[in-house]
Amino acid sequence: MSVEKMKIVGVIGKKNLLSRVLRLVVLNGSVHTINALVRVNSSDFFLPPSEKNIEVLEELPFLKPCSSKKDFTKDEEVVKSLLSLFDIKPQVREEYLGQDYNYDDFMKQLSDIYDRVYSTADEIEEKMRSINKKREYINSLKYLSRFDFDIGQLICIKYLAFRLIKISRENYDKLKRNYENIPAVVLKLAVESNNVIVVSITPVILEEILEKIFRSLNYTLLPLPVEFTGTAAKVIEELNSAIDKEEKVIESLKKSLEDYKVKYIIELKKGYSRLEIEKKIEELKSDMANGDKLFFMFGFVPVSNVAKLKSELEAQFGGDVIVLVDDVDKGGSNLHPPTKLSNMKLFKPFETLVKMYGTPAYYEKDPTIFFGLTYMLLFGAMFGDVGQGLILLFAGLILELVLKKGSLGGVLSRIGLSSTVFGFIYGSVFGSEKIIPPLIIRPMANINYILITGVVFGIALILSAYIYNIINSGIEKNVERGLFSRNGAAGLIFYLILLYTIFRVVVTHSSISPAFIYIMIGLLLLMVFKQPLANKLIHADKLYQKSPANYYIEEGFGVIETLLSIISNTLSFIRVGAFALNHVGLYVAFATMAKMMTTSWGSLAILVSGNIIIIALEGLIVFIQALRLEYYELFTKYFRGDGIEYVPAKMEFISSTGKRINLFHKKNIFCNIGNIYLYNIINLKWGS
Amino acid sequence: MDKVIIYAAVNTKIRALEKDFLKREDYLNMIREKSVVDVARYLKENTSYGKLLREVNIDNISRRDLEDILKNNMIKNMDKLIYYFRDDYKEFIRSLYIKYEIEDLKILSRSIFNGKDLETIEKPLSFLGKYSRVDPKILFKSKTNRDLIYSLKGSKFYEFLIPLVNGKRENRFRFEMALDMGYFSIIQSRKLKISREDRKILKKWEGLLADLYNIQWVYRGKKFYRLSPEELLNYTINYGDKLTFRERKAMCYAKNLEELYKMITNTIYGFLFKKEEISRDIYMERRINRFIYYKLKALDRQFSLSIIQTIDFVWSFEFEIRDIISILEAIRYDIPSEEARKFLVKVA
Helix, strand or coil, X not given: CEECCEEEEEEEEEHHHHHHHHHHHHHHCCCEEECHHHHHCCCCCCCCCCCCCHHHHHHHHHCEECCCCCCCHHHHHHHHHXXXXXXXXXXXXXXXXXXXCCHHHHHHHHHHHHHHHHHHHHHHHHHHHHHHHHHHHHHHHHXXXXXXXXXXXXXXXXXXXXXXXXEEHHHHHHHHHCHHHCCCEEEEEEEECCEEEEEEEEEHHHHHHHHHHXXXXXXXXXXXXXXXXXXXXXXXXXXXXXXXXXXXXXXXXXXXXXXXHHHHHHHHHHHHHHHHHHHHHHHHHHHCEECCCEEEEEEEEEHHHHHHHHHHHHHHHHHHEEEEEEECXXXXXXXXXXXXXXXXXXXXXXXXXXXXXXXXCCCCCCCHHHHHHHHHHHHHHHHCCHHHHHHHHHHHHHHHHHCCCHHHHHHHHHHHHHHHHHHHHHCCECCECCCCCCCCCCCHHHHHHHHHHHHHHHHHHHHXXXXXXXXXXXXXXXXXXXXXXXXXXXXHHHHHHHXXXXXXXXXXXXXXXXXXXXXXXXXHHHHHCHHHHHHHHXXXXXXXXXXXXXXXXXXXXXXXXXHHHHHHHHHCCHHHHHHHHHHHHHHHHHHHHHHHCCCHHHHHHHHHHHHHHHHHHXXXXXXXXXXXXXXXXXXXXXXXXXXXXXXXXCCCEECCCCCEECCCCCCCHHHHHHHHHHHHHHHHHHCC | CHHHHHHHHHHHHHHXXXXXXXXXXXXXXXXXXXXXXXXXXXXXXXXXXXXXXXXXXXXXXXXXXXXXXXXXXHHXXXXXXXXXXXXXXXXXXXXXXXXXXXXHHHHHHHHHHCCCCHHHCCCCCCCCCCCCCXXXXXXXXXXXXXHHHHHCXXXXXXXXXXXXXXXXXXXXXXXXXXHHHHHHHHHHHHHHHCCHHHHHHHHHHHHHHHHHHHHHHHHHHHHHHCCCHHHHHHCXXXXXXXXXXXXXXXXXXXXXXXXHHHXXXXXXXXXXXXXXXXXXXXXXXXXXXXXXXXXXXXXHHHCXXXXXXXXXXHHHHHHHHHHHHHHHHXXXXXXXXXXXXXXXXXXX
């Protein structure tokens, strides 16, 4: 529960093994790669001299980044067209990836298949072209089908030129209006959508002039077949039978293609998977470095995966690769390990909300559990209602389990649960307070009490935020933040004293000793001088990070901000009580309206729609308000959120049992087995 | 009321954008500069183009680069305006790009025809794909005009260009004429989706444009191209504001240029031909543009909440870029500033 520990794993081997090693790494799916050169040049990288490491040490000073960028466009084209030709669905399947193979040889094999298949495909295409031409002829001829003359004779007339053309309506209009100047006989045959089909007959000597005129009308010539004789109808028949013959030829050619498919289908399916993983590998290469004969790869791996990775590498490559495993050094190196959150299933959905603010840094304590608990409490307190809470709970469960929206559904179901619990505490069911008695208190009946409880709860949260910050700063050994800043020890003590003072003055009406005032002023001064003091204590080089003048102006205003924000942060928690009251108040409004209805169905309708509106409106508002309290009052005190997210190099694929797995589900084993069992049943029923 | 909903916001935005246009003094000052770099520097330091040119190193800038920057700026501003309109109007405003895209397509096709390497085209083809939504990279891959036509498949231009695919001679001329004829056809069809008032205004406006272009076309066709009257007539735009079909036909069938002049000077468009022979030709385009420019301003005042403001803005932008480029060309070809001024549209 928290941030998983990482180790730095390095893999060094001969350059010709590079693709195969990377393939294994991607299939293993647990390495978050980092730039190899940065790693090698960092201060904590150390390789002990030994016989095995001699070559490596020789090459270390001469490393260069991996620069070759393979071009996959041709391979992609081959794979894509083969898959579409044979109607195979592109899928990445594990069984095609697991074997050890040489990518280039395999691709060459595929392109041979491609060449052979495509010569048949070309033939088919040619036949189709010829059929299309015939269809075009038929299309043109159908405009002449109502005439009885012999088409062949008409086309071969010696002194007159006969043409069938198509022009747009607009242009036909121009032609018609200037007809007296056109040197041809033009007959309209048909009108089709935006175009007009006409026939033009003109003496051959005038054909050139006519051509220019028609060109200025942007005409399309409808082609007529020259080698046929007979009426238009007869020619159409002959063309149709020729088309039938050619279609039969195409059928037989297609059948031979089918044979190809049967023969090579496995290879084709392999092609897509292997191409995808090769592309992924190419992406990884940008982080690697090359020496003369060796390649160098480094990455972060969670401790739980290190052993598996190491054994897989050694099993496949034996002594040809060197695997280095180092601990992550806390203080010095400039490599920041990525953050992999692993929390219990109960709190997992809240990770999304935490990550919305920022990914926790590697060294921070993971705030997810604290966030989850406090968020549920805040939401529940502001929304408390049994019936509405149950609705949220079920909605969340449906989203989580059926629609697979894990994070939203998960959050909803948990806050629904909390609302239900608080509903029992307030004694409110679907807004009505008459059904069950309250376990502790009714909000509307004890307004002041509720508001003050909210503030007290807020004070408890704020104090824990201070403590959290002090702990985090202690881990990082950040003296300035932990001891002297307004969110550190100085701030904490100031806050406690302030609270005590207010309590004494306002509640018990007694006075306080002036010593407290002096201590508070002293703490404020500490806060102003936090940076030079801290740097003095740890014997740092510079006392101030920027110029002293800027620093003091900033810190001066910082003090004013501290005073203001301490009060406002605490009072901000009044809204917890306020929204609880708000919730009841909104229901009261609807209840009043329901009472005004004359029929009982009307009242029921009002109550139901009222509840729906309350769930939607109040739910949204409370969701956001609780989030705001968490982010603004609490996170800003202790959470930095400047971590890098853990993104291992992996591929999603379908395993041989037909379900999708990400090799990255290293969760609770029991959970996994249960899930796998359920998934298998579901998939077996519905197919893959 | 509908007018206000559609136009109040965008017209205000246009007024705001118009303040960035160059002023008369800017043009006069730029004419007196001695090199392309000086003009660029003037723009950078004294005008609202400064923001646009801030990142640009102007010491080596060429006319082509500057033109590219200006055109892309125009595209950016036009895109901004498109956001203000609803769906049917969005299409209409987008069609304002057609004119510029067609110009770029013509240049592209000329370069293909001349076998030029498409990377070194003199003019930047910034508007390719803005209306047709075709990826310019595909257009640039064309090796012949045929490829170019096929790569425009799916766009509105395709139906006008497809008859040319099987043609033999004069493909370049036909290509450009087909695009132009297509343009006027497309803008007629897009009018159906906008309000009646706007349609009325547009009818007048586009009729005016059609008249001007028709007169220019018939004049040039007779003087330089020796086309038959039928062809001339077929290539005219099929509508107009003041010129009827009969008058157009009569102009095409005029026996010589003298007769043509007489016919035209009898219309309100006589101003195109008032001066002597030589200046008729060179400055005719400028006269047309200035007429358009002032006419748009008049229509702007007359119809204050309509589509005219947007059209006026786009054309003003175009004229501004044209004027800047004219100034740059005048500098390159060593034309004295007094002469160069006669080519500017926005400055008398």
